[in-house]
Amino acid sequence: MAAPLTSKPLVSDFASSVSHIPSTYVRSMSDRPKLSQVETSGDTIPLIDLRDLHGPNRAKIIRQIAQACSTYGFFQIKNHGVSETTVNKMLTIAREFFHQPESERMKYYSTDSTKTTRVSTSFNVSADKILNWRDYLRLHCFPIKDFIDEWPENPVSFKEIIAEYATSVRALVLRLLEAISESLGLERDHISNRLGTHAQHMAFNYYPPCPEPELTYGLPGHKDPTAITVLLQDQVSGLQVFKDDKWVAVYPIPNTFVVNIGDQMQVISNEKYKSVLHRAVVNTEKERLSIPTFYFPSTDAVIGPAKELINGQASPAVYKSFPFVEYWDKFWDRSLATASCLDAFKAPTT
Ligand code: OGA
Numbered sequence: 001m002a003a004p005l006t007s008k009p010l011v012s013d014f015a016s017s018v019s020h021i022p023s024t025y026v027r028s029m030s031d032r033p034k035l036s037q038v039e040t041s042g043d044t045i046p047l048i049d050l051r052d053l054h055g056p057n058r059a060k061i062i063r064q065i066a067q068a069c070s071t072y073g074f075f076q077i078k079n080h081g082v083s084e085t086t087v088n089k090m091l092t093i094a095r096e097f098f099h100q101p102e103s104e105r106m107k108y109y110s111t112d113s114t115k116t117t118r119v120s121t122s123f124n125v126s127a128d129k130i131l132n133w134r135d136y137l138r139l140h141c142f143p144i145k146d147f148i149d150e151w152p153e154n155p156v157s158f159k160e161i162i163a164e165y166a167t168s169v170r171a172l173v174l175r176l177l178e179a180i181s182e183s184l185g186l187e188r189d190h191i192s193n194r195l196g197t198h199a200q201h202m203a204f205n206y207y208p209p210c211p212e213p214e215l216t217y218g219l220p221g222h223k224d225p226t227a228i229t230v231l232l233q234d235q236v237s238g239l240q241v242f243k244d245d246k247w248v249a250v251y252p253i254p255n256t257f258v259v260n261i262g263d264q265m266q267v268i269s270n271e272k273y274k275s276v277l278h279r280a281v282v283n284t285e286k287e288r289l290s291i292p293t294f295y296f297p298s299t300d301a302v303i304g305p306a307k308e309l310i311n312g313q314a315s316p317a318v319y320k321s322f323p324f325v326e327y328w329d330k331f332w333d334r335s336l337a338t339a340s341c342l343d344a345f346k347a348p349t350t
């Protein structure tokens with residue numbers, strides 16, 4: 001582990017008192033965000049309107065989803081069914097959580113990635129050689145009753161708001177899984193059935209303003225370990241997606257979520273859909289908050305390509321079937337990296 005120069009583990013507790021970032025956060029020259037080279041206009045990820053997903057336009061929306069998943073691995077959605085009130089309560093209370101005194105946030109601090117509710121920083125401080133300009137609260141939220149008792153007690157009503165949001169986003173995810181199944185030509189419940197009893201986690205990512213954003217990341221380039229991720233973000237930009245050999249900025253649109261394909265969907269779809277590299281950069285002016293919902297198989301699930309998508313020499317299985325837990329252990333055993341954890345699960349080539 002890279003020892004921080006400051007004795008404060010969380011970035012939030014020293015960010016505003018430094019004019020240079022500690023050396024433990026400074027990336028080597030070749031590994032910096034090169035913000036001037038980021039695509040900031042034109043080509044960005046598609047925005048899909050889900051209003052008619054259950055109406056006469058379903059086939060058209062499914063085609064848009066297929067197109068977005070196969071070309072970008074990322075899309076934004078509007079009219080997604082999660083109420084504006086629920087979303088705004090979530091953003092407000094999450095900000096309040098991070099604005100609490102250090103002692104309140106540190107009650108939940110842990111570097112143990114097996115903990116189901118914890119506050120931490122960077123990505124995996126036990127493995128990160130260079131730290132990331134991010135603090136986070138990460139918690140499991142399905143089934144809610146198994147985890148709600150361990151969620152933070154403060155701010156008051158945090159638990160209630162998280163429960164409401166998690167329930168609403170899960171309903172959205174189930175609709176998306178059906179739509180994605182259909183977009184692959186699979187039975188509607190195919191993907192849901194493959195995920196065992198399902199797992200849902202949430203992260204609250206807090207990126208304080210950074211005096212030297214060119215030297216570090218909020219989160220370096222990575223692919224998500226999920227089946228799918230549904231990201232809520234505030235109005236401060238920072239998310240970038242890798243497309244056609246360049247980083248493309250995704251600007252927040254009010255009342256939308258960003259959805260992306262994760263590694264498990266890449267496997268189930270037999271690489272018809274790819275899990276795409278993305279990262280979060282920081283800025284000098286504004287704190288940024290993002291709240292991804294990570295939707296996973298349960299730990300007892302076995303993941304592998306849908307047999308309907310395997311077709312002899314024309315479309316051989318790209319992956320073998322593997323217990324999801326084997327992937328999960330690999331993911332948390334290391335630092336966040338652009339290299340995929342999936343390489344270990346490729347099917348033998350004949
Ligand atoms: C993540 C992630 C992006 C963001 O938490 O996996 O990619 O904009 N976050 O915070």
Ligand code: NI
Pocket residue numbers: 222223224278
């Ligand atoms: Ni991510």
